[in-house]
Amino acid sequence: MSEKKETVIRIHGAGLQIGREAITVSSEGTTILLDYGVLMTDRKPEFPEKVVPSTINAVFLSHAHLDHSGGLPLLYLRGGPPVYTTTLTARISELLIEDMLNISRYYIPYEELELKEMLDKVNPVTFNQKVHVRNLELETLNAGHIPGSLMAKVRTKAGNVLFTGDFNTTDTRLLEGARPDVSDVDALIMESTYASTDHPERNALEREFVAKVKEVVEGGGTALVPAFAVGRSQEIISVLRAQNYEGPIYLDGMAREATKIMAGFPKYIKNYDEFRKVAKSVKIVKGIREREKVLKNPGVVVSPAGMLRGGAVMYYLENIVKDHKNGIFLVSFQIPGTPGRVLLDTGKIPLNGKLVDVGDMTHFFDFSAHSGRKELIDFVKMLNGGAKVILIHGEPSTTLAFRDTLLDMGIDAVAANNGDSFVLSRR
Ligand SMILES: [Zn+2]
Ligand SMILES: [Zn+2]
Known part of the structure; x- marks a missing residue:
């Protein structure tokens, strides 16, 4: 046996x-x-x-x-x-x-x-x-x-x-x-x-996202994209360039370091030459002074945290909510209980102890x-x-x-x- x-x-x-x-x-x-x-x-x-x-x-x-x-x-x-x-x-x-x-x-x-x-x-x-x-x-x-x-x-x-x-x-x-x-x-x-x-069809999603971003930037605003440092930030900058957004893109928070590390590993990126070009075309924000300057020019800011739980994105958020020509682009699932989820569900964002109404500035795109x-x-x-x-x-x-x-x-x-x-x- x-x-x-x-x-x-x-x-x-x-x-x-x-x-x-x-x-x-x-x-x-x-x-x-x-x-x-x-x-x-x-x-x-x-x-x-x-x-x-x-x-x-x-x-x-x-x-x-x-x-x-x-x-x-x-x-x-x-x-x-x-x-x-x-x-x-x-x-x-x-x-x-x-x-x-x-x-x-x-x-x-x-x-x-x-x-x-x-x-x-x-x-x-x-x-x-x-x-x-x-x-x-x-x-x-x-x-x-x-x-x-x-x-x-x-x-x-x-x-x-x-x-x-x-x-x-x-x-x-x-x-x-x-x-x-x-x-x-x-x-x-x-x-x-x-x-x-079910996720939306990817190409249509990309086009819709970039069209909305362009609308905000061409209207003189900042398109703020809170995104996870690892993976999502790099995907978003790649999508923007692939869909012919040619304006400025600023990268801040931990997404800067993560992008730098990934650029050293060609075999894990589908189209590495393209990614190198994209990564080079993006401006790295180096500190508080530069953040002030970034907000003076229309453009896209990609920065963690993806669900608005702290991180560099909070600086931009506090400033852009004052002018409704700006836009907030959520690009991932927002876990219940996070500020990002509150924003998605109510159109309001908790900032410095107050709920600020930014419903008309908020857009959601399911880049999973x-x-x-x-x-x-x-x-x-x-x-x-x-x-x-x-x-x-x-x-x-x-x-x-x-x-x-x-x-x-x-x-x-x-x-x-x-x-x-x-x-x-x-x-
Ligand atoms: Zn994971
Ligand atoms: Zn996981």
Whole structure:
């Protein structure tokens, strides 16, 4: 009689929530940790369920966003396992985690030292690479989410597990969409951020966005684009130039450093020569004095934070709300409870303790870096019959409704909660 092989998948974070993603895949005494993020709200940062570093044989880090990377240094208080990720992800994670350590009003249970220790343990990988972690094989695949982002396929004797991280199957200006081979996948751990939303057609969205921006700038105003430092800011400046906006673009806040780092990694940018040109055409704002000057000339300002929770964008916001020839362009999903969401829902923005009415200045464009509902369904349809779909990384109502959709399609789907385990077995 042959021995039964088992692989256990455990969800330590990002179950029915967006944030603090962490999953382990264990088989035959070997464990790989997939991401270890943080959940940042206005309250205390929350980390995933505890894992014992000595029980982890390797870490796979999908991409740099803090909801995937921000808890990792916790594993490096004393030694710690090797980390497989791209060099670009390591560089950007360092930037984002250092920023979190610097600005957090709350206690973070690790320091710069643990971050450095973690970065020292990075074994750089790129797309389509296979590495062996004892008896398991880890294959890296393009995720199409932000520059340097990866998916992982873990091959075990009891079956193959595909972990999507955050992913986008649609091509954008900056990135090629994810196109992994899913024919040999037995369990799919998939994000579901946009499982209830269909994204608009990209080209039409770009044209509409740039037309509105031009209207504001030609009317003598400033078009302020609050955008995430990593990924979205670079996509927005690329879209503006690709759609023939020739006026000034100013880049401020952490987007400056992130853009500089990305420009050093040609293989993670779809059209690198084009991106170099775009990045060169953009003016970097160097300090407060220059910010004053920027506002004297019509143009576009791209600056974090994307949901108006602080950052360089606040300086511009406070100034441009005084004149309604200016415009505020929200270009990403706004999490409930953030000032950006308040603005989107009410047309008013909380500024210095007062609610300022800027409804007629506010525009929303859904430039997502995640697959939308249709793309997620198309992706799941490519799986072999019998494959299990484990949904994570979504608002509860979204993920639960999407699970029901998949069940109706005859797919073995679950909406995983934190602490849930799933077993693959094969004789
Ligand atoms: Zn992400
Ligand atoms: Zn994420």
